[in-house]
Amino acid sequence: MTSAKGDERERILQAAFRLFAALGYDATEIVQIAEAAGLSTKAVSSQFGAKRDLYLAVMERAHVLHSAVVEARVKDVQTxxxxxxxxxxxxxxxxxxxxxxxxxxxxxxxxxxxxxxxxDVSNLEAEYVRPLAEFAIENIIPATEAPDADVHYTINTLVWCVHGFVLSGVFDAAGRRRGPADPRAMRRFRAHMHQMIHRTLGLPGSPPPAR
Amino acid sequence: MTSAKGDERERILQAAFRLFAALGYDATEIVQIAEAAGLSTKAVSSQFGAKRDLYLAVMERAHVLHSAVVEARVKDVQTxxxxxxxxxxxxxxxxxxxxxxxxxxxxxxxxxxxxxxxxDVSNLEAEYVRPLAEFAIENIIPATEAPDADVHYTINTLVWCVHGFVLSGVFDAAGRRRGPADPRAMRRFRAHMHQMIHRTLGLPGSPPPAR
Structure with missing residues (x-):
């Protein structure tokens, strides 16, 4: 691949990443991705094939980004x-x-x-989500002191809450939506997640002090 | 309004409710709603006006359905x-x-x-979501024994988790998605929510036995 082709590929991938995240797969057309990347639809399909293939490349990138940050912390818990x-x-x-x-x-x-x-792209959760959940269950159970805690559902709870907070935020008393861009809301959310998981799993000691 | 007109109105509202929930507001066209209701687009606009007005009627219905079930339990907590x-x-x-x-x-x-x-319809959370959250904070705080618990964020946690479980489910060991239609997953989710909220808020006694 020439460097110009590589640059085109990257521009397409970035545009598709943003548009699939904003509009969803079903509502995004290749022509929109091409326009956002400043390229022709022909250039997009010659680089990635069908919309489905481009979506798979986007989800793979999401997984790689996630792994690069989270994997080291996952290993820490294991070891x-x-x-x-x-x-x-x-x-x-x-x-x-x-x-x-x-x-x-x-x-x-x-x-x-x-x-x-x-x-129609149905295997992504089994490929990307399940292995992480399985790891977490195996490695977190030895640390809990609440034998009746449901570690699997607690991990799902963390995912649901983080997705919910990042995308929906919470409402303050004045009716304004406060999300991760608001330092105070972010601090409260973080402290709440630590406390909730600590107490639910019956971890020994106290959750870390708020940062 | 004649009974035939009332019946038309109800068919449109039901179709819009399903389609906005499935596809979202932005991705749903009036013509799809008309087709699903077995009516003309003209019949839809003469009953509801613009797509925005029909969306407001759908969100109002969602709120009424929610209130009919949840409001009595909310009063119980208050009294x-x-x-x-x-x-x-x-x-x-x-x-x-x-x-x-x-x-x-x-x-x-x-x-x-x-x-x-x-x-472009931006006031719905302030209208429907905030009052319920405010009520819950005021009425749940007196029952907690953990003064450092964040009741507001705990209520948001319940909402994020219930939405996440109902729509995404969890993965079992075989990689199958299990949601509310699976009695065992539903039982585990319910027990986990009770336990998590009970422990996070430091409520006295034990959560209710699994049902």
């Missing part, structure tokens, strides 16, 4: 001696919140799928 | 003597889960808004 597992779990929570707030397109891409977007 | 407030809070959680599972179009309509659907 931490039992006395440090709780700290490692809280660092993983922070990394996941930070990643999602910094890359709101990623929760948006997945949330479109919750709303039945791209139903 | 319960302190010793019974915890039971009333758990009944409210159940009512909200049941309502959302029985009417998945309602969480879908709101989740589309999280994804910036219908941005």
């Amino acid at each position: 931490a001696p039992i006395a440090e597992k709780v700290t490692a779990i809280h660092r993983l929570i922070d990394a996941y919140i930070d990643f999602s707030a910094d890359n709101p397109e990623v929760p948006a891409l997945w949330m479109h799928r919750w709303l039945s977007d791209a139903r | 319960a003597p302190i010793a019974e407030k915890v039971t009333a809070i758990h009944r409210l959680i159940d009512a909200y889960i049941d309502f959302s599972a029985d009417n998945p179009e309602v969480p879908a309509l709101w989740m589309h808004r999280w994804l910036s659907d219908a941005r």
Whole structure:
């Protein structure tokens, strides 16, 4: 691939990433992606094939971005001696919140799928979501002191909440929507997530102090 | 309004309710709603005016459906003597889960808004969401025994989780998506929500036994 072709490919991928996140797969047309990338539809299809293939490339990029930030924290939880597992779990929570707030397109891409977007591409959750959930269950259970806590559903809770907060925010007393761009809302959300997961799982000690 | 006109109006409203929930406001055209209702686009606009007006009628219906089920449980929390407030809070959680599972179009309509659907209709959260959150904060705080719990963010957590579970479900070990239609997943989700909120808010006693 020449460097010009590589640059075209990257522009298409970035435009598709933004548009699929904003509008969903079903509502996005190749012509819109081509326009946003400043290229012809022919250039888009010669680089990526059909819309479905471009979507798969976008979801792969979302996964790579996510892994680059979260994977190191996941390894920490795996390898931490039992006395440090709780700290490692809280660092993983922070990394996941930070990643999602910094890359709101990623929760948006997945949330479109919750709303039945791209139903014809059906294997993505099994490929990307399930392995992470399985890892987390195995590695978090040894740290809990509440044998009746549902670790699997607690992990889903973190995902639902982070997606919800990043995309919907919360309403303050004046009726204004406050999301991750608001430092006070972000601090409250973060402290609440740590406290909620700590208490629900019955982790020993206290959650980390608010940062 | 004649009975035939009333019947037409109801058919349009039902079709719009389903289509806005499935596709979102921005991606739904009046012609699709007319087709789904078996009527002309002219009949739709003579009954409801512009698409925006029909959307407002759909969101009003979503609110009425929600209130009919949830409002009585909300009153119970308000009026319960302190010793019974915890039971009333758990009944409210159940009512909200049941309502959302029985009417998945309602969480879908709101989740589309999280994804910036219908941005030109901007006052709905302030009108419908904030009063309920304010009520809940005022009435739940007296029952908590964890002064550092964030009641406002805990209520948002319940909403994010119920919307997430109803629309996305969770993955079982075989990689299958399990949502409210799966009795075992529904039981686990319900038990987890009760436990999580009970522990996060530091409510006295135990959460209710799984049903």
